[in-house]
Amino acid sequence: MKRNCLPQHHVSDAGAAVVDLVTSCELDALERGAWILGAGGGGETTVGRMLADRAIGEGVPLMGRAALARVGVEAHVLPIGIIGASSTVGAEFLPSGQECLLVARKIEELTRVALGAVVAMQAGGINALTGLAAAADLGLPLLDADLAGGAVPRLDQLSNGSWEEPVVPVVLVDAVGRVAVFDTADSDSSLDSSTLERLVRSFVGVSTGWAAIGFRPIQRDRTPDLVVWGSMTRAINLGRAQATQNSDWDHYQPELDSQVLAVGRVVGLHRVRDTKGWCLVETDRGQLCRLDMQTEYLLVTVDGLLAASVPDVIVVLERHTGIPLATDNLRLDFEVVVIRLAALPYPDDPRLQHELSPAGYGLESSSRK
Amino acid sequence: MGPSLLLDELLALPRWAEAVQLLHRGSHPSRISRFNLTSDSRSASSPGSLVCLTSAELPTWQISALVRGAADNGVSGVLVPSRDVLDVPAIRLAARFDVTLLAVTDETSIMDLVVEARVYLAAGELASSRILLRLPAALELDDVGASISAAAQLLDATIVLTRSSGTVISAAGPDADNLALPTRAGRSVDSESRLEVFSHAITLPGRTVHEGWLAVAAPIDPGVSTAGYASLPMLVSWARFHLASVLLARERDLTHDQAVVAGIDPVVSAVEDDDRWFVGLRISHSLGKVEEDFNRILAAFDVEGFSPILVKQGAGWSGWIAVSRGSVKAAMRLRQRLESVIVTTGLRAGIGTIRKGTQGRFVSIEEAALAGEVAALRHVSGGGLLLSIDELSDSELVLLALRMSAIRSAAMKLLGGAVAVPELLRTLRVYLDQQSSLVDTAAVLGVHRNTVAGRITRLQELVSVDLGTPDGRLAALLAVRAFGESDTPESPR
Numbered sequence: 048m049k050r051n052c053l054p055q056h057h058v059s060d061a062g063a064a065v066v067d068l069v070t071s072c073e074l075d076a077l078e079r080g081a082w083i084l085g086a087g088g089g090g091e092t093t094v095g096r097m098l099a100d101r102a103i104g105e106g107v108p109l110m111g112r113a114a115l116a117r118v119g120v121e122a123h124v125l126p127i128g129i130i131g132a133s134s135t136v137g138a139e140f141l142p143s144g145q146e147c148l149l150v151a152r153k154i155e156e157l158t159r160v161a162l163g164a165v166v167a168m169q170a171g172g173i174n175a176l177t178g179l180a181a182a183a184d185l186g187l188p189l190l191d192a193d194l195a196g197g198a199v200p201r202l203d204q205l206s207n208g209s210w211e212e213p214v215v216p217v218v219l220v221d222a223v224g225r226v227a228v229f230d231t232a233d234s235d236s237s238l239d240s241s242t243l244e245r246l247v248r249s250f251v252g253v254s255t256g257w258a259a260i261g262f263r264p265i266q267r268d269r270t271p272d273l274v275v276w277g278s279m280t281r282a283i284n285l286g287r288a289q290a291t292q293n294s295d296w297d298h299y300q301p302e303l304d305s306q307v308l309a310v311g312r313v314v315g316l317h318r319v320r321d322t323k324g325w326c327l328v329e330t331d332r333g334q335l336c337r338l339d340m341q342t343e344y345l346l347v348t349v350d351g352l353l354a355a356s357v358p359d360v361i362v363v364l365e366r367h368t369g370i371p372l373a374t375d376n377l378r379l380d381f382e383v384v385v386i387r388l389a390a391l392p393y394p395d396d397p398r399l400q401h402e403l404s405p406a407g408y409g410l411e412s413s414s415r416k
Numbered sequence: 417m418g419p420s421l422l423l424d425e426l427l428a429l430p431r432w433a434e435a436v437q438l439l440h441r442g443s444h445p446s447r448i449s450r451f452n453l454t455s456d457s458r459s460a461s462s463p464g465s466l467v468c469l470t471s472a473e474l475p476t477w478q479i480s481a482l483v484r485g486a487a488d489n490g491v492s493g494v495l496v497p498s499r500d501v502l503d504v505p506a507i508r509l510a511a512r513f514d515v516t517l518l519a520v521t522d523e524t525s526i527m528d529l530v531v532e533a534r535v536y537l538a539a540g541e542l543a544s545s546r547i548l549l550r551l552p553a554a555l556e557l558d559d560v561g562a563s564i565s566a567a568a569q570l571l572d573a574t575i576v577l578t579r580s581s582g583t584v585i586s587a588a589g590p591d592a593d594n595l596a597l598p599t600r601a602g603r604s605v606d607s608e609s610r611l612e613v614f615s616h617a618i619t620l621p622g623r624t625v626h627e628g629w630l631a632v633a634a635p636i637d638p639g640v641s642t643a644g645y646a647s648l649p650m651l652v653s654w655a656r657f658h659l660a661s662v663l664l665a666r667e668r669d670l671t672h673d674q675a676v677v678a679g680i681d682p683v684v685s686a687v688e689d690d691d692r693w694f695v696g697l698r699i700s701h702s703l704g705k706v707e708e709d710f711n712r713i714l715a716a717f718d719v720e721g722f723s724p725i726l727v728k729q730g731a732g733w734s735g736w737i738a739v740s741r742g743s744v745k746a747a748m749r750l751r752q753r754l755e756s757v758i759v760t761t762g763l764r765a766g767i768g769t770i771r772k773g774t775q776g777r778f779v780s781i782e783e784a785a786l787a788g789e790v791a792a793l794r795h796v797s798g799g800g801l802l803l804s805i806d807e808l809s810d811s812e813l814v815l816l817a818l819r820m821s822a823i824r825s826a827a828m829k830l831l832g833g834a835v836a837v838p839e840l841l842r843t844l845r846v847y848l849d850q851q852s853s854l855v856d857t858a859a860v861l862g863v864h865r866n867t868v869a870g871r872i873t874r875l876q877e878l879v880s881v882d883l884g885t886p887d888g889r890l891a892a893l894l895a896v897r898a899f900g901e902s903d904t905p906e907s908p909r
Contacts, residue, residue, distance in 0.1 A: 333512075
């Protein structure tokens, strides 16, 4: 049943300071915003939207930082999402809709903690919507936060591993119900984030190409330091702004700290083994705008001068429709708009800061400091 | 501005012609005067330089950043270690900003290319250096005519030395017969013979009237070489020395009466000198009871049985003693005796080494003059000082050379407005002495580190070299030494 959307259900611009309700009225904006925050990656949102439509019911409470105290002191927050090749989620192995639920049950069984809330692994791409659907299915509130401030390609770039916080057990459930658990034998053993990344990718690679993933639940009182706050309301607000955008890109400013870096035509495109490459845009003003990309857009130079780089969110929109373009959807002669959105504050753990910087993506020479 | 190469000339060098592929050229001919080697995109490039990237590991977007930085700094081009590091954005950007872009094949080392180019750039200087190194030997020949002839041949120029009266002492070179005798100091161009002529009036220390002329001439085309220009101070110095010797011999007769008064038999000096050994002497004074001190020195000679030939020259006396085989020990005793007398006076004295023949006598006198000058400059608390040429350190000899007038004028030009501000000049000297350490400079001067930093910033605006480069600092250090801190006017406070 289509919900009658009333203005009072809109998420406040200041973020979910207490508890807002995300209803079906916000799903259009959330999907568009998640697409934008995906920064050219993050996974195609269509299937995630279908899962959210099915699960949302009367709505999912969106819990801001100040509202976290409402869950019990013993409660834990479950980080959850989908990992793997996003194209197979919709095209080859459709989800049953039970994967995240299975992940949560397995995590509960392994850790024996009470879950009080869910946090989406990423607010960019499909995971904003699957996080919402998982919260709805579990009957838990969703944090106005994520682990990436948008989308990142690697598990060791997620904020729940900051300050050497353990993230295992990690549970994966693939499209045909196979379960994998990565854990350590005891608290003296360790599983570093880069090794975990390789283990998880190995499982995904030999299973169905994607899997639902859940991490060790975060203690309520540790949560504020291990997530990126404001991500979900940001996605919704970006989606709203984009919905009302006409083609006057010179005056487009969806957020205070955002910039249109280039408006022009794709004149060069290069990909190396489908994982990294560059795109060259010749702007209307004759400038040369270069985008370096992997699964997301990572760095922009305009006429050789650095204009934006990760962890800022770099977005490429189709010029005439405003539709966000994924890195693998770019084509020669596309007319595009390149936008920079400032990164949300994320934990200032030096390791994480490095992993999220251009150096963490191999975009800095070793001689640069 | 140093030597430079057009891009075409650079690419014509043997190694460069095969190794470099030209991917894009600017619309203007690029002139390259230096090579900036860099391993990242933040190159300290400067106009006229070829930025040479030594690392192929740079992320490709940083190549674009390097190209843009090069364009902003007006460099002549960018050379990268492999064509693979150049992608379309970098090449398009180079085209947009008109930056010459060069790439090396993988087998070629950029360092090898740069070394070859730098050697080529320096070739002219090397040739000049060789000529300059050989010039002193040419000027030490026994005969004045032979020296002039050898120098003219070496420099491929015409050289003429005359007395002030116009009498030619010696002349050599292809245009020796055609060259008009100099009457005015400076550079002139003889349009008829198409000669560029540098004329110097030779003036001796302590005298206001010049003693002769030295002229060096070369065809306007191809012009006077670098070695020719650089050799001029050396030739002038040599001519001054030669004319001083002539004058000394002439004054020897004029001071006959003085010699008699001093108890010296002037007849001794008339003996042919070529088979005898001599030691040059130079005694200088400032103020005080000069006559009394001089008489005490003459007495010291007398005690050891030597008859010095000394003539008054400037603020002091120059001359020599003759030493026979049987008087070597006496000469050593004389050295000690003179020293013991001089330390009780306000005199400063220099002694040359023992040398044979007329030419040797002149050389020893010149050595004594050098030693005497160092003795006059060296700080001694009370009393006089005697130094022999053997006692001078290499650094004192070099520093003495720096006080030649030609170098001093260049030093003043380099130091610019800083020469008028004693505290700045002192700060510069200490800063350079302390190896450009602001902290150490502040400690020596007793001021705050930020004060030193402020003064260095002001100095950088006043002096004509870049204090941020090794060459600039070296030039500034030499200029400070040549100028001498004591030359600065008194502080107004």
